[in-house]
Amino acid sequence: MTFPYDSARQQLQAWQQDLDAKGSRLEQVALEASKAQTRGADLSPADIAAIEKFACSKDAPNALKDLQRKVDADEMSWRDISSGKAVNDPDVQRAMQTSMPSLKRAYTAIKEGQNLDEIVAAGQQRPRPSRGDFDDDAPSDFTEDAF
Numbered sequence: 001m002t003f004p005y006d007s008a009r010q011q012l013q014a015w016q017q018d019l020d021a022k023g024s025r026l027e028q029v030a031l032e033a034s035k036a037q038t039r040g041a042d043l044s045p046a047d048i049a050a051i052e053k054f055a056c057s058k059d060a061p062n063a064l065k066d067l068q069r070k071v072d073a074d075e076m077s078w079r080d081i082s083s084g085k086a087v088n089d090p091d092v093q094r095a096m097q098t099s100m101p102s103l104k105r106a107y108t109a110i111k112e113g114q115n116l117d118e119i120v121a122a123g124q125q126r127p128r129p130s131r132g133d134f135d136d137d138a139p140s141d142f143t144e145d146a147f
Contacts, residue, residue: 048078063095 043051054060055068070076070091080086087093109119 043079043082051078061095061098063091063098066091067095 052068052071055064055071060068067076067081070089071078071081076086076089076092081092106119109122110116
């Protein structure tokens with residue numbers, strides 16, 4: 001005779017085995033990730049100049065401009081940011097969160113085997129609407145009935 005307790009115990013054991021397997025896989029991935037070489041530690045002066053130039057431009061997102069202010073105030077360097085040394089800084093985390101959709105698109109493109117130079121170029125070509133691109137007759141979210 002089978003008791004309901006036996007069935008629940010078997011299911012719990014199956015879940016535990018699945019959790020153990022996933023934990024082992026996580027340890028493997030973490031070990032592989034720790035061996036990965038990051039490019040951040042070897043930024044050239046030209047790389048840093050390009051980052052700073054973009055961070056000071058009108059096209060830079062506010063989160064990147066905030067990081068540039070911290071770099072200018074000698075609170076951190078671009079090498080600290082790119083190497084992960086400053087990853088716990090709230091402004092670095094905010095900048096990472098705002099750039100996450102772009103990073104996901106780039107990751108997907110890399111996984112699909114697209115050319116890295118083309119991926120980078122596509123990420124730099126963000127179309128910005130000019131004043132003349134707005135249609136005054138187009139529906140707007142900011143109307144009385146939107147509330």
